[in-house]
Amino acid sequence: MVLEYAEDGSLRNYLDKEYNKLNWIEMFKYLHYTIIGLKCIHEKELIHRDLHIGNILKFKNKTTITDMGLCKPADCYTSENTKNKTYGVLPYIAPEILRGQNYTTAADIYSFGIIMYEVISGLPPYHDLNHDNNLAIKVCKGLRPMFNIKVPQLIVHLIKKCLDSNPLNRPTAEDIYKILLKWQYEPNDKQTIELQAQIKEADEINNNSSNSDITSNNLGISYNTHSEATYASRLLDFNNLPEQKNSDDYYEQNDNIISKKFSESLQIDISQLNN
Secondary structure, X not given: OOOOOOOXXXXXXXXXXXHXXXXXXXXXXXXXXXXXXXXXXXXXXXXXXXXXXXXXXXXXXXXXXXOOOXXXXXXXXXXXXHOOEEEEOHHHOOHHXXXXXXXXXXXXXXXXXXXXXXXXXXXXXXXXXXXXXXXXXXXXXXXXXXEOOOOOHHHHHHHHHHOOOOHHHOOOHHHHHHHHHHHHHOOOOHHHHHHXXXXXXXXHHHHOOOOOOOEEEOOEEEOOOOOXXXXXXXXXXXOOOOOOOOOOOOOOOOOOOEOHHHHHHOOOOHHHHHO
């Protein structure tokens, strides 16, 4: 088997080096290639089960999902002996999986939502927190990574749909594929026009704002990472985690997904995303 060499390494490595050079079109493109890969996996009735940004390689102008070692059929269920154990990178694991429930394609969608956050923000999820049992508890209680920049409303709400605590409320890979396709290639669509207006507003605010945890480093970024934050896949074993739920203000407020400074203008009907 001959594999193409990924000169830029993982998408995480690329963000560290080139994030400040990226524009919205490029971000959408990398996310689009990623969701195409995930869509193909799900169409084969498989689940990746360990999707995180370190498993996404950047090849020139596209991205590819790799490390399919844990990929299994959708009807492969967890045994009682491993019910409370999972293998992966904690920030990307859906709350129901942390609680020992069976994997579904919706768990991969949760992981993709975290990846969307990471590509847009440039920051690894929960980079400033200990990746321990306390974080798992907080995730089950509704904690989600926060943006420290202004992000277009439509993008925020797509991410929030992916990160819904109820897997039945998350979109499918096909749904996300269609949304990203429309945003890129249907400039006259009503939603795309609205998104472009939101992007313009966000860019103006971000250019005039000093509210950022991100430090410029030439074209890349630098950030402080907690000494106990771990972004390598590992065996996780949590017991007695609380029932997963969205935070009380998950849709009405945005304090768990975006900084309070920008929360006042982010109330739209999430059903718009499917129109």
